[in-house]
Amino acid sequence: MTDLTDARQPTFILVRPQMGENIGAAARAMWNFGLDRMRVVAPRDGWPNERAVALASGAGRLLDHAGLFDDVPAAIADTTYVFATTARPRGMTMPVVTPEHAMVQARAMLAAGGKVAVLFGPERAGLENADIARANAIISVPVNPDFPSLNLAQCVLLCAYEFRRAGDTTPPEVMELAGTDFATGAEIAALGDHIEARLEEAGFFFPPLKAEGMRRSLRQIWGRLPLTRADVQTLHGMFRQMVRWAEGKRRDG
């Protein structure tokens, strides 16, 4: 039960999990988002669990380091704040939070030195009321009320995802570039001039009354597109080739 990483992170506690496969899948889901502190309370098929190890491929270290406990009070004895995940809060007076809100809260409490845990119930029945009553708050995933059944690993995945997202610095949108920079304004303008000149020769701007509007629309197209230097060269080449082809046609025809 030594920590694998120094990063402040919540401990995910699987309470009376049944299938080893699901424990393994939960370990993978945690590690997908960089979480590695798992505890297991009274797993049905004993511990260690071969099926869990087989399914955890790549995240097996989490299982090696997982703490094993007899009951929930023992598993949360050293924690300062506990979330319980449940599909249907039942007759408890307790805050009910979204996974997003919970994991933002968790980050803040961890940063302040707290020790945060999240309880996940057994596959079939979920957490018992006695377990939920020991928690400080309930995490309820806003699912389709007509089909609310998330499996164990999926619930773990969403909580782990939200914890990572709460501290994530990935920009919402970046432009991926294939080995070349974006064209500069001058390059785009030169491309526009080139294309306009070729189209002028080709008699594209007709009738004259509409020519100015057509020129303006075209220039707006090039300006709006996120063209790279390579794209600009390709477009120059296209128009040069069209002209060559047209000149050849006229010569031959």
Added chain:
Amino acid sequence: MTDLTDARQPTFILVRPQMGENIGAAARAMWNFGLDRMRVVAPRDGWPNERAVALASGAGRLLDHAGLFDDVPAAIADTTYVFATTARPRGMTMPVVTPEHAMVQARAMLAAGGKVAVLFGPERAGLENADIARANAIISVPVNPDFPSLNLAQCVLLCAYEFRRAGDTTPPEVMELAGTDFATGAEIAALGDHIEARLEEAGFFFPPLKAEGMRRSLRQIWGRLPLTRADVQTLHGMFRQMVRWAEGKRRDG
């Protein structure tokens, strides 16, 4: 391929999926978050797929209504914007967005009358470059770089979750109440007075120099706790009983 619901929603397209189990699990993940428009491109084991139906339990209608296509161009022929999910954008000049950003964008485009699709690649290899090149943007889930392997249904789950979340009106935190209202300020104040009076009799506020500070701390405790009317009655009862017990003791002792 008729729509199951009227709700504006993206179409999730599984491209060359291999295991029927994963197609079924993807259907469940979509329906968990209220999405029901699935298309399938050239599934390895043919269509319909028994394993998919078996695993989709509860979300089988999505499979019944799923469109079957020979290739990606046919599957996206009627769409106006296409996201491709991939772990590793490779040599493409294209916007790369988080699932959150993508699904906020998708909501906006759908609201404006657009038709949005999300491509998911086959389990083992993911989408091919030729498929990705047909998309308008790449969705990349910000995973642990040391363990980035999300399975098909998990990737579908996170995108469906983010789509629902983008339009979700669930408050981040609500206080769940077990059949009773919160106590009013006056009830909390009366409780504080009651407890203070009992503690006064019991000689709790000692030494006198510290008494005022102790009283203040106590009153802050009751004010800070989200106590229901039932809680307040319980606390009144507790203190009444302590007094009864103490009086009995003194009489007997």
